[in-house]
Amino acid sequence: MTLPALARIRQIARAGDTLRAWRMFEASALPQSSAPEALSLKGRLLKDRGLRSEGDERRQLLQQAQAAYLAAAGDRRATYPLINAATIAFLNDRVDEARGIARHILEILRSGAHEQETRYWLAATEAEALLLLDDAKASREALEHAMAAAPEAWEDHAVTLRQFRQILKRLGRSPDLFDHLEPPPSLYFYGIIGLPDDESEARAKLEQALDEIRPGAVFGALAAGADILVAELALKRGARLHVVLPTSIARFREISVRQYGMRWVERFDRLVEEADVVDVLGGNSELSQAAILDGSRVAMGLALRHARILATRALALHVSRGTDDAGGWEAHWRAHGLPVHKLVLDDTLPPRGGGLAPASSRAVLGSPGPLPPVSGNVPIEEVFAEGGTIRAFADLPTAMDHALAVLRSAPDLQLGLDQRAVALDHSLEIDCELAILLARAAPSGSICASWPQAAALDLLTPDCRFESAGEIVTAMGDVPIGLFCPRSAI
Numbered sequence: 001m002t003l004p005a006l007a008r009i010r011q012i013a014r015a016g017d018t019l020r021a022w023r024m025f026e027a028s029a030l031p032q033s034s035a036p037e038a039l040s041l042k043g044r045l046l047k048d049r050g051l052r053s054e055g056d057e058r059r060q061l062l063q064q065a066q067a068a069y070l071a072a073a074g075d076r077r078a079t080y081p082l083i084n085a086a087t088i089a090f091l092n093d094r095v096d097e098a099r100g101i102a103r104h105i106l107e108i109l110r111s112g113a114h115e116q117e118t119r120y121w122l123a124a125t126e127a128e129a130l131l132l133l134d135d136a137k138a139s140r141e142a143l144e145h146a147m148a149a150a151p152e153a154w155e156d157h158a159v160t161l162r163q164f165r166q167i168l169k170r171l172g173r174s175p176d177l178f179d180h181l182e183p184p185p186s187l188y189f190y191g192i193i194g195l196p197d198d199e200s201e202a203r204a205k206l207e208q209a210l211d212e213i214r215p216g217a218v219f220g221a222l223a224a225g226a227d228i229l230v231a232e233l234a235l236k237r238g239a240r241l242h243v244v245l246p247t248s249i250a251r252f253r254e255i256s257v258r259q260y261g262m263r264w265v266e267r268f269d270r271l272v273e274e275a276d277v278v279d280v281l282g283g284n285s286e287l288s289q290a291a292i293l294d295g296s297r298v299a300m301g302l303a304l305r306h307a308r309i310l311a312t313r314a315l316a317l318h319v320s321r322g323t324d325d326a327g328g329w330e331a332h333w334r335a336h337g338l339p340v341h342k343l344v345l346d347d348t349l350p351p352r353g354g355g356l357a358p359a360s361s362r363a364v365l366g367s368p369g370p371l372p373p374v375s376g377n378v379p380i381e382e383v384f385a386e387g388g389t390i391r392a393f394a395d396l397p398t399a400m401d402h403a404l405a406v407l408r409s410a411p412d413l414q415l416g417l418d419q420r421a422v423a424l425d426h427s428l429e430i431d432c433e434l435a436i437l438l439a440r441a442a443p444s445g446s447i448c449a450s451w452p453q454a455a456a457l458d459l460l461t462p463d464c465r466f467e468s469a470g471e472i473v474t475a476m477g478d479v480p481i482g483l484f485c486p487r488s489a490i
Contacts (some may be wrong), residue, residue: 005030006037010044014159014309017467018048019485023443036072040081043068047088051166062092077108078115083125090132091166102129120150124160131167136177139164147181154183154216158311165311184216186307187234188300190329191226191319192345194260202226202319202345206233209317209343215239216310217276219303221246221295222268224260226319226345231271241275242302244452246295246421247284255287255356279452282479283420283434288359290421294456296329301458304336305465308458315339332459359421363399365406366390366416366435372409377402388436396453397461403447404464407486414442417449419456434476441472446485448472454482 005028013021022045025031030038043065050061069085072078082105090098106129108114109122117125123146130139143164147157161182165175195202206226210233217240221227231241245252249272257268272278281298284291300316307314316333318340330340365371365379368388377398379391393399396419403415416438434450442448447466454466466482 006041010041012467013041013044013048014155017483017485018045018052020467020469020483021045022049034071036074036076036078036081039068039072040084043072043081043084043088047084050088051091059092062088066092066094076115077113079105079108079117079125080115080121082108083128086132087128087163087167091170098132102132105129118150120146120153120156122146123149124156128160128163128167131164131171134171136173140177143178143181154310154312157181157183158309161311183310183312184214184239185313185315186303186310187213187215187218187239188303188314188316188333189218189220189227189230189234189319190296190316191220191223191230192321193223193225193227193256195225195229195345199229202229203233205343205345206230206319209341210234210237213315213317213341216312217242217303217306219244219299219306221252221256221292221299222271223252223256224264224268228257228264228267228271230317230319231275232267235271235274241271241277242299242306243272243275243278244295244299244302245278245280246291247287248280249278251285251287281420281453282450283418286357286359286423288357288421290359290361292356293329294361294419294421294453297332297456297459298452300329300333301455301460302452304458304462305455315341317341317343319343319345321345336459336462357423359423361395361419362422363393363396363417363419364390364435365393365399365403366418366432366439367406367413368436368439369413371406371413374402374405374409377405383432385432385436388432388439390432390435395460396456400447400457400461400464404486407445407447412444414439414444415447416440416442417447417454419450419453434474434479437472437474437479438481441481442483443485446483449482449484451480451482454484 009021009024025045046061046065046068050058050065053061066085066088069081072081082101086098086101109126123142127139127142127146130142161178164178168175168177206229215234218234219242222231222243235241253265253268257264281295304314315338333340366388371389371391379393381392383390399417403417407413416435418435418438438448449466451468457464457466464484466484469481469483471478471480
């Protein structure tokens with residue numbers, strides 16, 4: 001057992017990839033360990049699996065999770081495993097047992113004779129025990145105290161708030177009791193290209209909007225104009241910047257930034273350096289409307305993912321001219337009932353340069369061997385290449401639906417999924433190599449996809465959530481990947 005292994009599995013579980021975390025746990029020496037850290041991790045993973053299950057399977061998994069946490073506590077005065085055991089018992093309809101453990105935890109905390117923990121976790125544990133005892137007022141005060149002790153520990157806050165909302169649901173109380181404590185929202189931004197030298201109108205309106213929204217992280221591209229100004233002002237307010245570019249940095253800078261003057265190039269380069277993350281959609285050698293829309297969907301998916309991890313809200317900021325259409329991205333966003341903060345500028349410049357390259361989106365599903373026939377979601381084209389088979393689809397959700405149908409028919413297959421904007425005369429054979437390489441990197445019964453493209457599914461098909469899984473080394477260079485394993489395999 002090593003602490004890095006424990007930390008890595010716990011990180012994957014926190015990201016929501018329960019199956020992958022459980023497989024890593026089983027493949028390690030941890031299941032045989034009696035160490036409290038290993039038993040607590042086992043309890044966490046069994047709880048996650050149990051909450052995704054139903055009926056007897058749910059009850060049994062939650063009971064096993066509770067037992068693991070109690071074993072982790074042993075005869076120690078350890079509040080962390082005890083509070084988890086209490087909450088699991090409560091969610092498993094063992095209310096009297098849960099409240100007995102909760103009272104014991106409060107006695108330990110009030111005695112001061114407990115194992116060392118951070119101020120945040122001690123106060124949050126007290127709040128959770130009080131909530132299990134249905135003392136919502138005292139619980140709220142304790143959680144406010146906890147978060148005041150660690151105001152920037154957003155991921156810890158998120159774990160707590162998710163668990164509290166599950167308890168509130170079981171109690172039949174309003175789920176918004178603790179909403180005032182949630183982390184700052186995740187913001188997707190999209191704005192007009194081209195602003196005049198005098199940016200006073202745009203700056204004043206954007207400063208007011210960002211002061212109202214108070215985002216913790218912002219996601220979008222960096223075209224000259226509103227995009228760059230939003231990113232600068234968000235960074236000034238302490239938000240994290242996650243940049244998503246629809247083509248290479250050099251090509252995007254040339255087409256969407258340089259044409260508007262060197263002052264924009266300097267600001268673009270500075271933001272690329274200051275950003276927390278810069279994701280580039282590989283495979284898009286040219287900038288097109290299809291690539292821009294794909295990039296928007298990826299940025300929106302990443303914004304939703306960030307909001308989910310931190311148990312907070314997601315919203316969009318659209319900076320436009322009064323005559324602009326909403327754009328294809330907004331329909332996807334609003335389909336989830338998500339808010340759009342609209343900001344109209346009067347003082348703008350028209351776009352410069354020639355038209356963008358004509359292109360369309362294409363999603364490609366690959367396999368190292370034959371793909372079985374399945375009904376529905378018919379591909380637009382199929383190619384039998386050396387080393388495998390690929391099928392092409394007009395969009396990512398259709399390709400994903402087809403992939404799931406394939407796995408239902410042949411559960412042990414390895415599948416690869418790639419998505420990009422391609423020229424209208426693009427030959428499918430060109431896409432064979434990467435799609436099949438992705439398939440070969442997939443564990444049996446799973447799908448390996450190019451990343452961050454697969455993050456768009458958080459927006460388009462939320463039940464099909466990929467997790468970032470590092471890179472694979474290929475003759476084409478290192479390719480970032482995401483992995484998806486059907487829940488039925490858990």
